[in-house]
């Protein structure tokens with residue numbers, strides 16, 4: 001998909017901003033604090049409904065205002081045009097419009113804007129806790145099979161209900177009801193993740209040989225319980241522990257994706273720069289895989305390519321990004337710091353300064 005127009009109102013330090021991105025590389029150039037990351041963040045919001053930065057949604061609203069709006073015109077890649085409007089006010093109320101119609105759910109908008117984000121913090125994908133890696137897998141499953149979001153959302157709701165019952169530390173008929181639901185939706189979530197990884201892993205392992213040829217990678221999905229058992233059986237086995245701890249000790253919310261290089265956890269084998277390259281490669285290849293499965297192109301939002309990557313890694317990463325033919329949004333303090341390969345004849349350059357953005 002491509003974003004052909006983007007307009008922001010009262011978003012971070014932007015009072016009003018409008019731009020018409022190109023369909024290949026778009027560079028946001030500006031000094032610290034000018035608003036480059038905020039532009040990437042506004043696009044990310046369309047695909048995920050939230051920011052990638054810490055803090056809450058209120059901080060997205062420009063100081064002194066009540067709400068922000070992000071508006072975009074997009075082409076889904078096969079010539080179908082859509083208009084998207086995302087508004088959120090400081091009380092948390094969200095208004096979504098797709099093609100002029102109000103949407104109560106966020107998923108229809110997320111489906112239209114598959115965005116892969118790379119920032120200096122994305123290295124948390126390998127250094128952080130299991131939640132980040134579950135999100136990585138879930139992004140892939142959702143964009144290949146949209147119905148996944150229904151099972152995932154139902155499961156998250158059931159998990160909350162079941163945990164609040166377990167907190168009471170006594171059993172009733174209600175527990176039986178929620179256990180059945182938990183087992184049924186939890187099993188579905190886990191199976192969809194496993195099916196995705198079974199098909200994605202060989203592609204990923206093969207592509208990683210190009211990025212980090214000195215290592216052999218392996219990806220292991222732990223389901224969140226002993227996957228030789230059904231979740232119903234696992235719940236029975238852990239019933240006592242669940243009651244004792246007052247929460248669900250097994251289930252897909254405990255899943256973990258282990259990433260191994262030459263048989264060991266990548267964290268213990270790769271240098272920080274290599275981990276950064278690995279994470280960048282994971283994102284690029286996940287986008288390529290999406291396109292190979294569905295024909296849909298994702299967009300890539302890249303904040304600060306140069307952070308901790310050496311020249312050869314930057315080149316490899318940019319080369320791979322460009323080879324996807326996807327629409328790229330890249331931020332940098334100055335043009336000179338970017339690898340030459342990304343400054344092509346069709347690259348669109350935007351100067352960002354004090355909450356304004358101007359095409360150069």
Ligand SMILES: Nc1ncnc2c1ncn2[C@@H]1O[C@H](COP(=O)(O)OP(=O)(O)OP(=O)(O)O)[C@@H](O)[C@H]1O
Nearest residue numbers: 012013032033034035036037038059060061062063
């Ligand atoms: N809600 C808000 N209202 C007004 N200004 C804000 C708000 N939130 C953040 N800002 C300001 O917006 C500015 C732009 O921040 P942003 O992170 O987008 O800059 P940047 O160009 O990416 O900077 P850097 O190069 O340092 O990463 C900052 O000066 C920040 O203080």
